[in-house]
Amino acid sequence: xxxxxxxxEIVQTTESKILMVVADGLGGLASGNIRQSELEAARIPNIxxxxxxxxxxxxxxVAPGITPGSGPGHLALFGYDPLKYLIGRGALEAMGIGLELxxxxxxxxxxxxxxxxxxxLIDRRAGRISSDQAAPIAKRLNKVSxxxxxxxxxxxxxxxxxxxxxxxxxxxxxxxxxxxxxxxxPLKVEAMESNASATAQxxxxxxxxxxxxxxDESIANALLLRxxxxxxxxxxxxxxxxxxxxxxxxxxxxxxxxSIVGMKVIKTGPDFSSQVQTLNDCWDAHDYFFLHYxxxxxxxxxxxxxxxxxxxxTLDSYIPExxxxxxxxxxxxxxxxxxxxxxxxxxHPVPFLIHSKWTHGEGVSxxxxxxxxxxSLGVFExxxxxxxxxxxxxxxxxxGP
Amino acid sequence: xxxxxxxxEIVQTTESKILMVVADGLGGLASGNIRQSELEAARIPNIxxxxxxxxxxxxxxVAPGITPGSGPGHLALFGYDPLKYLIGRGALEAMGIGLELxxxxxxxxxxxxxxxxxxxLIDRRAGRISSDQAAPIAKRLNKVSxxxxxxxxxxxxxxxxxxxxxxxxxxxxxxxxxxxxxxxxPLKVEAMESNASATAQxxxxxxxxxxxxxxDESIANALLLRxxxxxxxxxxxxxxxxxxxxxxxxxxxxxxxxSIVGMKVIKTGPDFSSQVQTLNDCWDAHDYFFLHYxxxxxxxxxxxxxxxxxxxxTLDSYIPExxxxxxxxxxxxxxxxxxxxxxxxxxHPVPFLIHSKWTHGEGVSxxxxxxxxxxSLGVFExxxxxxxxxxxxxxxxxxGP
Numbered sequence: 082x083x084x085x086x087x088x089x090e091i092v093q094t095t096e097s098k099i100l101m102v103v104a105d106g107l108g109g110l111a112s113g114n115i116r117q118s119e120l121e122a123a124r125i126p127n128i129x130x131x132x133x134x135x136x137x138x139x140x141x142x143v144a145p146g147i148t149p150g151s152g153p154g155h156l157a158l159f160g161y162d163p164l165k166y167l168i169g170r171g172a173l174e175a176m177g178i179g180l181e182l183x184x185x186x187x188x189x190x191x192x193x194x195x196x197x198x199x200x201x202l203i204d205r206r207a208g209r210i211s212s213d214q215a216a217p218i219a220k221r222l223n224k225v226s227x228x229x230x231x232x233x234x235x236x237x238x239x240x241x242x243x244x245x246x247x248x249x250x251x252x253x254x255x256x257x258x259x260x261x262x263x264x265x266x267p268l269k270v271e272a273m274e275s276n277a278s279a280t281a282q283x284x285x286x287x288x289x290x291x292x293x294x295x296x297d298e299s300i301a302n303a304l305l306l307r308x309x310x311x312x313x314x315x316x317x318x319x320x321x322x323x324x325x326x327x328x329x330x331x332x333x334x335x336x337x338x339x340s341i342v343g344m345k346v347i348k349t350g351p352d353f354s355s356q357v358q359t360l361n362d363c364w365d366a367h368d369y370f371f372l373h374y375x376x377x378x379x380x381x382x383x384x385x386x387x388x389x390x391x392x393x394x395t396l397d398s399y400i401p402e403x404x405x406x407x408x409x410x411x412x413x414x415x416x417x418x419x420x421x422x423x424x425x426x427x428x429h430p431v432p433f434l435i436h437s438k439w440t441h442g443e444g445v446s447x448x449x450x451x452x453x454x455x456x457s458l459g460v461f462e463x464x465x466x467x468x469x470x471x472x473x474x475x476x477x478x479x480x481g482p
Numbered sequence: 483x484x485x486x487x488x489x490x491e492i493v494q495t496t497e498s499k500i501l502m503v504v505a506d507g508l509g510g511l512a513s514g515n516i517r518q519s520e521l522e523a524a525r526i527p528n529i530x531x532x533x534x535x536x537x538x539x540x541x542x543x544v545a546p547g548i549t550p551g552s553g554p555g556h557l558a559l560f561g562y563d564p565l566k567y568l569i570g571r572g573a574l575e576a577m578g579i580g581l582e583l584x585x586x587x588x589x590x591x592x593x594x595x596x597x598x599x600x601x602x603l604i605d606r607r608a609g610r611i612s613s614d615q616a617a618p619i620a621k622r623l624n625k626v627s628x629x630x631x632x633x634x635x636x637x638x639x640x641x642x643x644x645x646x647x648x649x650x651x652x653x654x655x656x657x658x659x660x661x662x663x664x665x666x667x668p669l670k671v672e673a674m675e676s677n678a679s680a681t682a683q684x685x686x687x688x689x690x691x692x693x694x695x696x697x698d699e700s701i702a703n704a705l706l707l708r709x710x711x712x713x714x715x716x717x718x719x720x721x722x723x724x725x726x727x728x729x730x731x732x733x734x735x736x737x738x739x740x741s742i743v744g745m746k747v748i749k750t751g752p753d754f755s756s757q758v759q760t761l762n763d764c765w766d767a768h769d770y771f772f773l774h775y776x777x778x779x780x781x782x783x784x785x786x787x788x789x790x791x792x793x794x795x796t797l798d799s800y801i802p803e804x805x806x807x808x809x810x811x812x813x814x815x816x817x818x819x820x821x822x823x824x825x826x827x828x829x830h831p832v833p834f835l836i837h838s839k840w841t842h843g844e845g846v847s848x849x850x851x852x853x854x855x856x857x858s859l860g861v862f863e864x865x866x867x868x869x870x871x872x873x874x875x876x877x878x879x880x881x882g883p
Contacts, residue, residue: 088736093718110840111842111843112839112841112842113839139858139860143881144485144486144866145859145862145866145869145870145883146866146869146871146872146873146874146878147486147492147869147873148866148878148879148880148881149880149881149882150881150883151883152882152883153881153882154882163882164486164487164488167882168882168883169883170883173883174883228847229485247623282531302665307801308883325746333830379650420840423840426872426880427840427873428870428878429858430858450858451844451845451858454844454856454858456855458860459860460539460858460860460862460863
């Protein structure tokens, strides 16, 4: 939690409220014929006006040149060093579909696959069967029993599912079952550490029993497991910072990330107006709010420049309503850049502002990649964003005598 | 290698090519009557145009306020933390004259000296004898034998030479023989760690035998040894980054530095046009190129402001030819600043640009110390330059799910 060794001694609880708006994949890029980044092209009078009275900068999500996934991107925003606290693929996949993870749980990503009568793989993705076909088979897998372990299988999409094992001493240090080629049988799981052998045995028993359970399925008569990950164990965000935090996110993965750091995840609707309504509804009950806006990232990932511009403009239109709540600290940040011209996450530093009664204008007139680096925060590591949030809300006392 | 603990998991090999042009001692300074830095005074239309479409910043070679030698300066550019990977003086001196160093080799800087009949030092630099006088004496020292050790002595300049010992378990943890005063005998080498005593014994035997060998020399009848250094052992640049790297440098020290990180050092001529020709010749065979330009540093070290301006302009004139190679990533960097008004290396952050299809203009119109700090990279540690190079060439996949 916040990369400051004497944090505990300086944290103080106050009445002030922090609203952190995370626009996923906020940063963009201009290149070649595209002369303006998405933020530069967007009409964002409200955000620009805010920037004119904020402390501004560009945040480096993880490290220079490193393109983060959503996991490390968000952990940094919450004040966790993303190189110290890792979330495995299986765990994030479980979060992504809203499958609850408790400390000690072990999760894996699963593929349905096809094997022949000798047990050799014919298709590692079961002909990419549809969700309609795969969902009932995933359901069948919940019947598979392994002594001492609670087995949960939940369908994700097409041929993919998540396996969650709940039990004693389950270790993620086991190998994957996908041999990466066809014509051979799926691999047995092996322990990669001595204290993972019981887990390996249990998983191999699960697989053997699962193959029996679905042997009569014509295409998806086998499965492959990869991305083993224990539920990450992180220090509590609220306890560490003396906050009573609430998370308002429409997408399961971000609710999962918030939940895993101990935020209270508030039920909300699928669109941003519902989220803002939820924010209004729970405003009195909390002092930190993580409000997640997904649509900047999804438009960027689609490589749809105009859609991303529109997503930014839509976010801008909500700023007056957010300001009406009169937060002591308002942050607008992104977990990483997703330039539409790249159609993917990128390593580029991310536009950032923090607004409080202790910020003044910095000569920055517009909120975009080119202008914000002139701000007083310069180019800085995202893991320090929460330090700024705490400072500006009066929640950090003096360090040292 | 690149200060990112999960590097191995995200490195991916692609077809793209990285050209890193290192202008030695690139950064300069204005002060007093000199109103412009060397870069500000130089006419560099090609570099300026490049900067207008690049990601820009100022690189801190080692740490704020620290003036680096060529060793740490270059190691940082190659992605090695210069505080973690050290190159001792003896090793760098050996590299500087092109003397090959293998893992385990032990090198020292040597002075010829003069002793009287009682063995007391009269002159610690043998009257600063000329190269003409010293070279044959250095040659004689190659006849000195020490059991189990291969002795190589190579003349450097004037009264200076390099000693290289090759054998088993040679340790740099031994003391120097220069007592720093005259009227006393040269010191015996002592082990500074218990497992260095065999080395200390061997070196004392070398010195004793060497004194006998050159006892008949009138002035240079003794020698002093200092700067003991084992050949540094660094992780391979190419293996760590999935690159097939080539180094094109005219000066032995830079070839030595490239060689010690495992780059293929390509034979080239003494002037920059030969180096650029060599670059063209080997372009198809590699995917990373370290192209070293020495003349900015040597002019700066000479304290010759106009000469440094000219050296910068000369480099500028080669940019179109470099761009014709169409590198996916083009970097212009310096290992440190060498302001002509200081006539020496300095700690000042060094102008930097990286150009790729994923960079856009940043409002920076000219490549110099004053403007570049406005770039998106801000003032950043040079050890992250290779992270940027790898990111911009598509050679790093996403970190974390």
